[in-house]
Amino acid sequence: MRIECPNCKATGNVNDHDIPDEGMNLACPRCKHNFHIVKPRKKMTSVYATNTCPSCGYSTFCEEVFDECPHCGIVVKTIVERKQQEAAHKRELELLNKNYMTEAPIPLQLPPIGSKYVTENHTEKDTRKINLAIFTDQFNPVAAISWSAILGAAILLIIGGKGLLYYLNTDIQTKLSENSVESVTAWQVFWGYGFSPWIEVIIGSIILATAIGFLIKESWGLQTMQRVVSGLLLLVPIYELTLYALWIIKSIDPPWWAYLVEFTSTLLFSALWMAPLFFLQRYLSGDNFKKLYQKG
Secondary structure: OEEEOOOOOOEEEOOHHHOOOOOEEEEOOOOOOEEEEOOOOOOOOOOOOEOEOOOOOOEOOOOOOEOEOOOOOOEHHHHHHHHHHHHHHHHHHHHHHHHHHHOOOOOOOOOOOOOOHHHHHHHHHHHHHHHHHHHHHHOOHHHHHHHHHHHHHHHHHHHHHHHHHHHHHOOHHHHHHHOOOOOOOHHHHHHHHHHHHHHHHHHHHHHHHHHHHHHOOOOOHHHHHHHHHHHHHHHHHHHHHHHHHHHHHHOOOOOHHHHHHHHHHHHHHHHHHHHHHHHHHHHHOOHHHHHHHHHO
16 A cells, blocks of 8 residues: 655555554654554455455455455465365265165075085185285385375475475565565564475475385384474474464454464364374384384
8 A cells, every 4th residue: 555644745655454444643754744544445356355365364354355365375266266176076976975875786696505606605705804814914004104204294395395485586575575664674574484484394304314214114213203203292382383473473453362263273283283193102102013113
């Protein structure tokens, strides 16, 4: 939003999202004259316009809407259409499963008593049981845990690397300073756009290296994996609480219930990550798994 001092006619720019609903008072940096500005109201530009981003959760907490999220830059229409396609695909799968389950079963013709085929059928059933037992015996928990960790590390590296490239190759500080009355510092840019990608890349690299050593059953693999899981149990709540604190700093005077919603979301995400990590830590610490790992 472009503003002009009514006294000396000096002009400048103010970010629309930094202006509260009731407006704000500004002091002209040239003549020190105080004047009041009113928050502009954007009209709905499409049926997809919203005041809350469906991707990152950013919200204006007022009637102001947007088609493109000012925080993550995602187009709202793209997210909505993608969710609609996923819902349609899910309904198609449910319909196919329902039709398959309601098909009339083929009647089974049992051979007469004393027939030679009775013995052959029993042999086939026993073979199926043996094959199932072989599959159970061949299941390798070390490989399952390792590949799951490698997949999680790859996802973290992709997400963190993408954010890191944007942070390093984009002059974010200049862009934000152009739309703000006060200059934006490099630390503000780092905490807003560089902190999360760096953490994701570092943690993803550690998990990937540990998972590879664990997969090939290095002597240090099991102990390092246990330490990594224990570290993640401690790091997850700290990371989520840090993101909550950054949200408070960047928020523009949200209502009291918004703090409660974001804090509840922080606790929920922490619990969702910590529950499987806790059971994995218990499993890795068991004597049976240690013997299995050393046996390989």
